[in-house]
Amino acid sequence: MGKSVLVIEDEPNIIEAISFILSRDGWHVATHSNGIDAVEAVRARRPDLVILDVMLPGRSGYDILRELRAGPETGGLPVLMLTARGQPKDRAMAEQIGASRFMTKPFSNAEVLEAVNDLIRA
């Protein structure tokens, strides 16, 4: 089981929580906490899955996703988007750009595990 995930999130406590949950599930967890070079980080680490926050310092999660979807290597990469903004237009935006799954904070740990495992199986 060499499932790897890259968590792109700027809130330290949330990073810690997600890392804990996924590690216990057997994921290899890497983290990145700013938006500016997030795309480079994805290309460098080549994770099986990306968990992406929308509000990141430096660059918005939407922009990062758009670039990932445009690249040949990362175009089909499963991306789980997390956002603290709960408005419907945020979800619509994410779906339009091509997020594989969209979750609103706060989330239940079980849901996150289920989502990432779903994404990796598909």
Add this chain to the structure above:
Amino acid sequence: MASLNLLVAVSLIYVAFLFAVAFGAERAAMKGRAGWLRSPVVYTLSLSIYCTAWTFYGAVGYAARSGLEYLTIYIGPSIVMIGWVWALRKIVRIGRSQRITSVADLISSRYGKSNLLAVAVTLIAVVGTTPYIALQLQSVTQSVAAFAAADPSVVIPADNRATALWVAAGLAAFTVLFGTRNLDSNERHHGVVMAIALEAVVKLCALLAVGIFTVWGIGGGVGQTLARIDASAQLGQWQMAPGRWSGLIFLSGAALLCLPRMFQVLVVENEDERHLRTASWAFPAYMIAMSLFVMPIAVAGLSMLPDGANPDMFVLTLPLSEGRTGLAVFSFLGGFSSATSMVIVAAIALSTMVSNHIVMPIWLSLNGKGAMVSGDVRHVVIMARRVSIIGVLFLGYLYYRLSGGGTALAAIGLISFSGVVQFLPSMLGGIFWRGATRNGALAGLILGFATWLWCLFLPSFGDGVVLPAGVLAHGPWGIGWLRPYALFGITGLDPLVHGVLWSILLNTLAFLGLSIFSFPSPMERLQGAQFVNVYQHSASPRGWSGGIAQSEDLMIMAQRLLGAHEAQKLFQSEAARQGVQGYLPDPNAAFLQRLERELSGSVGAATAHAMVGQIVGGAAVSVEDLMAVADETAQIMEYSSQLEAKSDELVRTARQLRVANAKLTQLSVQKDAFLSQISHELRTPMTSIRAFSEIMRDAPGLTEGQKHKYANIIHDETVRLTRLLDDLLDLAVLENGQVSLNLTRARLGDILDHAVAAANGDHSTIKLRRDRAQEAIWLQTDSDRLAQVFINLIANAGKYCDARTPELRIAVRRADAALMVDFIDNGAGIETEQQGLIFEKFSRIGDQKAGGAGLGLAICREIMSRLGGSITYLPGQGGAAFRVTLPLQAAIAAQ
């Protein structure tokens, strides 16, 4: 005994006296104290220049030769004055409203301002008046000669040429002195009018004195005198030749209207139209008084003086022969007055015409600049007038020399009359008939004048002087129907009646014929309407009072164009500049120029020029017309300014709407963003709390260290949430203005100390630089709220200052009405485009993770506004700099 020296001395004293009177009147008029100068009496007396030396001496001679026929020259003007006063009034009104300066000006103005016509009229007037001036010279000369004959101490001179020359020169000097002293735009001469009014009194009194002396002194009373008249072979019969009588009455009546000098006193010098009413009975009365003693004097002269005595001099020779030197001198002064007043006024009238219509146009065209000469041409005008006066008198003298000075006075006078009467058709036609045209007037004048020259003027020099006797008898080159006394072969008429009849007939026919068959120019049409309908175009009769009246008119006009307040200010300031009290300055050139400039701002330069010119000088359109234009203009301007105001208002409203709309849009965006932000700020800590509480609940086998750590996270995030909610509530309260301030007296230094201590609770490492001396200020304020602001600023500096050794300087400064506390750090500062945003809610600068919700500065801003001060970002301080401003009265009140 009669002495020529005495006579000369008396004459000189008299002239000096006249001079003084004229001078005084002029001065009084200039000072505006000439109310009594403008009485109808003076006006009526000035009209008496109709009675010249011809009337004074000649009427007696006329009566001695032709009986009662002399009355015709009084009957004509009396009929006109009494029966035609309405026509006179019309002419006077036209003259006033059109600023007419002479007969030539009247006719030329009426026919489209034709200068050709003006020149023609001027030439006719000069030629027609010359015999008359000669007549005056002759009468004065003869009267001097009569005295000389009675004075045994002098040798009777061989001829009177020297006397005539001296008289002419003296009159020229007097006229130049008073006729051209200044240029009045209305061509009025108060001094001269006063002098001739006085002369009118002198000549009437002199004639009455001689008459009374004749009837009661030597005639033995009224009864005997009448009996002697009855008995006289020449005077006793009523020899009425109807043709000649009606011709003479017509001639003298028409002359009253047409003579340039009569026009001058009747129209140009007229101060008030209402004076005509007085004159219409007073002037005929004056003439009756003048003619009252003519018959008695004639009879007495014929019977008492030796045969061969000149009847024209009876008025003088009768007292002389009786040894009444004093009465004779008085009589001489009467005749002298008659002659001089006529010559002076005639010379002024003619010189005005000559200079305005002949000299000035030539001078202007020679100077090549047309009418728009920029410099002052007044000196040229005055010089032209002076030269013209001298020229006119010289012509008179020349005529006197040529005609030999022997012809009977009355004959010369009638020839002169018939010459100027040629103006009558075009003058009357012009003011009563709109169909009259320039071509008609010109043709009539030329034909009439030519006929007059041929039939009356040239023969008047005597047989063979100008026209050879053969021409008179057989016509030129033997053409019989062109004989001067029998045109078209019609003989048997009196030469005078013949000449007048033919000249006026041909004149009128040509005038009517060409007027009907020619078309008037637009200018002629306009002027024609102005003249014929003068009462519709001019204001009600109103006295002109020189410069002040003009100023008032200018003021009325200026008020219409500039508005009452502006105009009054302008006039008052100009009056003050001239040293005049009140609102009406003297309308001198400088003021007019200034006014014109002011007006041109409102109506444009050309219109302003025309309007000012209209009021001050003559122009084509009446003041009232321009006033109407001005009114319309003012209305239009007001209307358009209203429209402008309305459209301005619309633009303003639209702008306000745009701003409001933008604000609403922005508010909606802000509300959206605000909700998003709140959502984010609340959900983020809640995410951690939920995640870790689930981990602690679900994950077995957590170490104690992990449990402790996760519990701490949950705790911290709960605190964070609470703080966020506190901030939000605080802000909501502040924004709604529900906050109650707890005003206390506190020292600025203490508040800062408290703030620094509270901010350092965040473990800030920033170094503070303060000047405690500056901070020793007492304030009346809510010190907790102020401290909250300071804490925020100090904490922000600690969080965001990115210098290697962060430093915060707190500077306190007093300005006019405010206390300023500046917080300046040594970091990178805030980018210009961000400076406007930092006080907005949830705005956080840059990438730094500072943990705040972004409400701090927004709260600070609200607090400061509640405290009556402000907080602003201070750019250009080398780091992030915030200025807290407090109203100083809060500080002073506390001291």
